[in-house]
Amino acid sequence: MTKLTTWLAHTGLCVALALPIIPAGTHGAAATPFTAAGAIPGNGPERLQQVRAQGHDGAALRCLTEALYFEARGESLAGQRAVAEVIMNRVDHPSFPKSVCGVVNQSGQFSYKGRSLRMRDSAAAMRARRIAAELLAGAPRTLTQGATYFHTAYVRPSWTRRFTRTTRIGSHVFYRSGRGARIASN
Template sequence: MSAVLLGASLGIALGATYQFGLRAGASAAPPPSAAPAVVSPLADPGSAPALRPETLSNALPASLRAEPRAAAPVRDLDCLTQAVYFEARGESPAGQAAVAQVVLNRVRKAGFPKSVCGVVFQGSSRGAGCQFSFACDGSMNRGRESLAWAQARHIASRALAGAVMTAVGDATHFHTVHVTPGWSREFRQVAQVGLHIFYRNGRSQAKTILAEAPSTPPAPELRVAEARLVSGPPADAIEVVEAAPAPLHAEPAPAEAAAAASPAD
């Protein structure tokens, strides 16, 4: 009998100890929580440069969609980067953007391939003469300058994202100042940017931009297109807000020429 009472007493004591342990654990301090995130205050909004509204004149963006375009295909970017690098590696960013603009202008012109890579390498597979000399003269087999390549890729990426070079308008041809190709007499001269002279073939109804260069010409501006879809036939599917141009003068239009038959440089 005493053994039974002793066991009962021991069980009660153990149970009390267990309950006390639970209460003690419950009253223990909870584990420290994570420190609150520190958010630095934003800089004074008034100190940020104001966004300048951009306009578009003559030259059209790579994308005509109403909504922002997704990233350009890598293949398009690679081909346009090669054109900018090999044709205008030593030019200023404006000069490189002008070359990129010519490629994109050709994509939308009749008589040229309808893709960036098709335009850049037109004629290289047929042995009929390349539109861009680097595609046929072995330039691509040489080493690349990493910084210059990165700059060319940046310019190409911006062009494919919708940036336009208004100084060259809808030009589809160019050559360096060191040569005078025969086809240049049949085209309208648009502008000179750096060491390249740019031309259009005269079939477009857009006006030719001919800026009279002052003694110290300002650098041509690289503008971002403000284009939106509007009603009307496909040919009129983009509404353009033109920038106020530099002083212009008119030039008589020479005879029209077939665009696809003349190389770019």
């Protein structure tokens, strides 16, 4: 990526994150952040600073964006957020690497890894980047009930018997460690 496209991508992200916090009709007045579905209060350029302050850097944002783009770009917003939750849940889980890039680059975990792929759909890439930034900034993880595994619904991996199914969102089925009663049967 050239310096210009890197700069444009960063600037675009800042603008995309800043827009949801300015309600229509305020025209420069002291705006109060709103919490429409998917919006996070204070989710503007200041959130980027919080992401860095929490130990996440540009590499974490790139790794999570790439994973969302290639694993879930055809999914709904909830489906993409759910995949991001799994990655962030893995970062917090003692059985997985302690960084976003460590989780994403862990051998054999994501089907797109090992290929020479480019994010050709810029709108989908920006959406994935926005979702990644929100999760890195601490957005609530409420969609998957702590899932650390997922697969597409058209396959039935043998490892699913060892885990508790939590939910299905779009074309992905989500699981967490441990046995016990299923939380969702969809």
